[in-house]
Structures are given as C-alpha cells and as structure tokens.
Amino acid sequence: MPRFARLFEAAADTLNAYYQAVADNSIDAVMSLWIDEEFATCICADGTHLHGLENIRAGLGKQLEAQPVTIEPLDIRVYDSLGTVVYAIAEAHQPAGTASPHMIFTTYVMVHERGEWRIAHIHASTMPMETAGQFAVKLRHGKGSLH
Structure with missing residues (x-):
C-alpha cells in the first residue's frame, strides 16, 4: 500500500463528517471542517456566493435553520x-x-x-430536471451516472 493511501482516505472522512454535521443540523460541526483561512468560499445551489468563514457560517446557518436536509451521495468522482x-x-x-x-x-x-x-471550497448547483431524470434511469439500471 502506498504511503499516502491513508492520507486520501482521511479526506473522505472529512466529507462524511460534513454530511453528518448537515444531517445533525449543527453549524458548529459544519464549520469545524473548514480551512482556517478567509479565502474559503461556498457557492450554494440557489446561487448564493459566500466568501470568508464568517459569511459561510451565517449563510449555511440560515439554510440549516430554514430546513434540515439529509445529503446522499449518489456518484462520486475523486x-x-x-x-x-x-x-x-x-x-x-x-x-x-x-x-x-x-x-x-x-x-x-x-x-x-x-x-x-x-474544506476550502464548495460549489453546488441544481441538476437540470432532464439530467436528473436521465441520472435516475441510469442508476436504476445499474449503469452508473456517467455511462
């Protein structure tokens, strides 16, 4: 096993911790996963641009307050x-x-x-309805999302 194999697995641990923190509706847990730099950025699926940790905390906090959400990853490319x-x-x-x-x-x-x-940056965008439908069909047929 290469020396860095565990190094990259640890990045997946951070991603899983992010999903759990969002599911738990915990802005403190979400923010504990971000880089300690003001250049951090987040572009939300609704188009909102958040720059800097203070703005990210405020913006994501509003989203978590408004409606708790569970995130399920369906197709991951690394x-x-x-x-x-x-x-x-x-x-x-x-x-x-x-x-x-x-x-x-x-x-x-x-x-x-x-x-x-x-986490240094997140960029989310809504999947177009047609793409979402095609994606769902491929997943149902076991072909994966990009085949």
Missing part, C-alpha cells in the same frame, strides 16, 4: 494530489418533510492543513 483532493459528486438533498429529493451537483475542494483535511 481527483487527488499530494495536498489537495477534489470531489465531484451527484447528490440527492432530501429536505425534512418533503417527498422527493433535490438533485444537486456538488464539488468539494479539500486541502491538507496541519495534518488534517479541511
């Missing part, structure tokens, strides 16, 4: 290098009390900082 991991993920966002999920494409950029993987 691009990694020694200090950076990028996840390109098709996700189903299930807001509490709704019948059907919102299909979202999300990119997470994580950097290795002081021995830990931290």
Whole structure:
C-alpha cells in the first residue's frame, strides 16, 4: 500500500463528517471542517456566493435553520494530489418533510492543513430536471451516472 493511501482516505472522512454535521443540523460541526483561512468560499445551489468563514457560517446557518436536509451521495468522482483532493459528486438533498429529493451537483475542494483535511471550497448547483431524470434511469439500471 502506498504511503499516502491513508492520507486520501482521511479526506473522505472529512466529507462524511460534513454530511453528518448537515444531517445533525449543527453549524458548529459544519464549520469545524473548514480551512482556517478567509479565502474559503461556498457557492450554494440557489446561487448564493459566500466568501470568508464568517459569511459561510451565517449563510449555511440560515439554510440549516430554514430546513434540515439529509445529503446522499449518489456518484462520486475523486481527483487527488499530494495536498489537495477534489470531489465531484451527484447528490440527492432530501429536505425534512418533503417527498422527493433535490438533485444537486456538488464539488468539494479539500486541502491538507496541519495534518488534517479541511474544506476550502464548495460549489453546488441544481441538476437540470432532464439530467436528473436521465441520472435516475441510469442508476436504476445499474449503469452508473456517467455511462
């Protein structure tokens, strides 16, 4: 096993912790996963741009307060290098009390900082309805999302 194999697995641990923190509706847990730099950015699926940790906390906090959501990753693509991991993920966002999920494409950029993987940037965008339908059909037929 290569020396860095565990290093990249730890980035997945951070991503899983993010999903859990969102499901737990805990803005403190969500923010504990971000890089400790003001260049951190988040573009939400509704188009909102959040720049800097204070704005990210306020914006994501409002979203979590408005409606708790569970995120299920459906298709994950990983691009990694020694200090950076990028996840390109098709996700189903299930807001509490709704019948059907919102299909979202999300990119997470994580950097290795002081021995830990931290989120530096999130970019989410709503999946067009036609694409979401095609995606669902391919998943049902076991072909994966990009075949």
